[in-house]
Amino acid sequence: MEINQSKVTILGIESSCDETSASICRNGEILSNFIANQKVHEQYGGVVPELASRAHLQNIVPVIDIALQQAGVSLSSVDAIAFTQSPGLIGSLLVGSQFAKSLALSLNKPLISVHHMQAHVMANLIGVNKPSFPFLCLTVSGGHTQIVKVISTSEMQVIGETRDDAAGEAFDKSAKLLGLPYPGGPLIDKYAAEGNSKRFQFAEPQIEALDFSFSGIKTSILYFLQKETKKDPDFIKNNLSDICASIQAKIISILLKKLKKAALQTGIRELCLAGGVSANSGLRKSFQELCTNNNWKGYIPAFEYCTDNAAMIAITGYYRYISNEFSDLSVSASARAAWS
Amino acid sequence: MEFHVSFEGLNDFAAQFWEMAKDRKVFAFHGEMGAGKTTIIEALCRSKGVRDVMGSPTFSIINEYVYPENGQEKLIYHMDLYRLKDEQEIIQAGVEDCIYSNEICFIEWPEKAPHLLDDSVVHVYISLSSQEERIVKLLLPSGSLEELS
Numbered sequence: 118m119e120i121n122q123s124k125v126t127i128l129g130i131e132s133s134c135d136e137t138s139a140s141i142c143r144n145g146e147i148l149s150n151f152i153a154n155q156k157v158h159e160q161y162g163g164v165v166p167e168l169a170s171r172a173h174l175q176n177i178v179p180v181i182d183i184a185l186q187q188a189g190v191s192l193s194s195v196d197a198i199a200f201t202q203s204p205g206l207i208g209s210l211l212v213g214s215q216f217a218k219s220l221a222l223s224l225n226k227p228l229i230s231v232h233h234m235q236a237h238v239m240a241n242l243i244g245v246n247k248p249s250f251p252f253l254c255l256t257v258s259g260g261h262t263q264i265v266k267v268i269s270t271s272e273m274q275v276i277g278e279t280r281d282d283a284a285g286e287a288f289d290k291s292a293k294l295l296g297l298p299y300p301g302g303p304l305i306d307k308y309a310a311e312g313n314s315k316r317f318q319f320a321e322p323q324i325e326a327l328d329f330s331f332s333g334i335k336t337s338i339l340y341f342l343q344k345e346t347k348k349d350p351d352f353i354k355n356n357l358s359d360i361c362a363s364i365q366a367k368i369i370s371i372l373l374k375k376l377k378k379a380a381l382q383t384g385i386r387e388l389c390l391a392g393g394v395s396a397n398s399g400l401r402k403s404f405q406e407l408c409t410n411n412n413w414k415g416y417i418p419a420f421e422y423c424t425d426n427a428a429m430i431a432i433t434g435y436y437r438y439i440s441n442e443f444s445d446l447s448v449s450a451s452a453r454a455a456w457s
Numbered sequence: 458m459e460f461h462v463s464f465e466g467l468n469d470f471a472a473q474f475w476e477m478a479k480d481r482k483v484f485a486f487h488g489e490m491g492a493g494k495t496t497i498i499e500a501l502c503r504s505k506g507v508r509d510v511m512g513s514p515t516f517s518i519i520n521e522y523v524y525p526e527n528g529q530e531k532l533i534y535h536m537d538l539y540r541l542k543d544e545q546e547i548i549q550a551g552v553e554d555c556i557y558s559n560e561i562c563f564i565e566w567p568e569k570a571p572h573l574l575d576d577s578v579v580h581v582y583i584s585l586s587s588q589e590e591r592i593v594k595l596l597l598p599s600g601s602l603e604e605l606s
Contacts, residue, residue, distance in 0.1 A: 260516035
């Protein structure tokens, strides 16, 4: 097997849930980051699947092809193949992992298995403005909410996480309770911008240490809406912006209170956001304020590296490559969330 | 069978549940958003000895946990069909594979897949009686009530 040390080119493959994505990373720089979309199906033929997880099978060849083309890189100049090994939907993970293994075997290149949640954290190492180690990362997405202590590129500890719903799910389900279409998280953010966040109060979860809980706030909102719509059937319509602003403020305060607690406990002064919910404008603003007020350094990756994407897999692959951390072909996909 | 379950009484309820459910494998959980489906399923899993981090599978669709049984690791599938559009999509996500795997399966939003659930499924209905308490109704497969009472 060839190990190249001068100019390292990594192909990253992500297929853990809804998105099929491929990315090329050369010496830590992202050259392409392509996510399957409608256009792929128009160009390469075939029916357009909506969410079907096994659509990855249809997507994977064109997606890798386009990522290579956009980067101007040939498959033969790829030095290693990195893929999402866990966690996720097993049928989806298998497509990416089997493809990556077959490709590694046929090209005689090393294989690097990547944990999806570690990759979200590593997205902070893309670009020029990077945090220095150790740093804390608050990863918030539709499926996950974690505070991770990052000691080095290969040593990370989950020091807090959700016991039930993820923060993104709390946004989406609150939106659903308000009659907004699912997933409605971004709509909450939109209406919240015009509302009064102090108008309505929701229950504060009682969770010790650095863990989170968001299922209680869902029930609290459900009760609140039932009570208010009994008095005024148009309550939601007439107060939408204030309700959204109050819900958003509550979710953000739950997240940032724990992040602040983690920073104070660990003494770490470099803080990062990651995951799809870091697109929420209210969260970005409050996170920056938290960092400024405490004289901490705050980092948020570019949006395209926050949602599920292969660039984060490729950058993780790059750091694994330079520290010689490879997987053998016996590695298998796993749906479970455990870190190691 | 009807139970009034408070947050403090979750563990006792879980113990009673497994006594009644015996060897049954597939459990469909009905109840509106915020009723407490995920919370009750978590208590049932913990009662079986699951030590994994658990959470809602709304986004991930299928979560897998392990529990010990007779010195072996056994699987529990925790599924949520909320995000899925139709039965075709549900099958493609691998839900059917789980249901027929002979492992324990908890299914949230089972209304989305009526044809995938046969007569052996235990149906659990959760409703809110107050913010602190839930009413949980258990509908065991027909013909089995006598043997279990």
